[in-house]
Amino acid sequence: MNMPSPVKAYFDADRNRDARALAAAFAADATVKDEGNTYAGREAIEAWWSEAKAKYEPVAAPLEVEGQGEAVKVLAEVTGNFPGSPVKLTFAFRLAGARIEHLEITQ
Numbered sequence: 001m002n003m004p005s006p007v008k009a010y011f012d013a014d015r016n017r018d019a020r021a022l023a024a025a026f027a028a029d030a031t032v033k034d035e036g037n038t039y040a041g042r043e044a045i046e047a048w049w050s051e052a053k054a055k056y057e058p059v060a061a062p063l064e065v066e067g068q069g070e071a072v073k074v075l076a077e078v079t080g081n082f083p084g085s086p087v088k089l090t091f092a093f094r095l096a097g098a099r100i101e102h103l104e105i106t107q
Contacts, residue, residue: 001062001065002065003062003065003072003074004068004072004093004095005098006025006026006093006095006098006099006100007065007072007074007093007095007100009021009022009024009025010022010025010091010093010100010103011060011062011074011076013025014049014059014060015059015060017053019046019049019050019053020046022045022046022049023042023043023045023046023049024042025099025100026042026045026099026100026101026103027096027099027100027101028041028042029041030042030045030099030100030101030102030103031101031102031103032045032048032102032103032104032105033102033103033104033105034048034052034103034104034105035105055081056080056081056082057080057081058078058079058080058082059078059079059080060076060077060078060089060091061076061077061078061079062074062075062076063075063076063077063088069095070094070095070096071092071093071094071095072092072093072095073090073091073092073093074090074091074093075088075089075090075091076088076089076090076091087107088107089105089106089107090105090106090107091103091104091105092104092105092106
């Protein structure tokens, strides 16, 4: 599946359960919006991701990639230890050069 390098880095780090590599895919002042909450900065993003991994053990498998350049959406099947698993979620990335500037995850 053809993805921009920061998006691929995000999903590779997620699959490998590597919080530091995942956070490194983001710009220093990046934001993530997930389940109605917003997380700002790499430290907060790493903490959000680590807490979700510990609690739900989610695994995201990309199915489709749409867009290019600064705006990329990835439809992924997410399985884990949560009600309704598996679910299909949209990961909407806004990129700035070689880093993720913003990520919003929606159903």
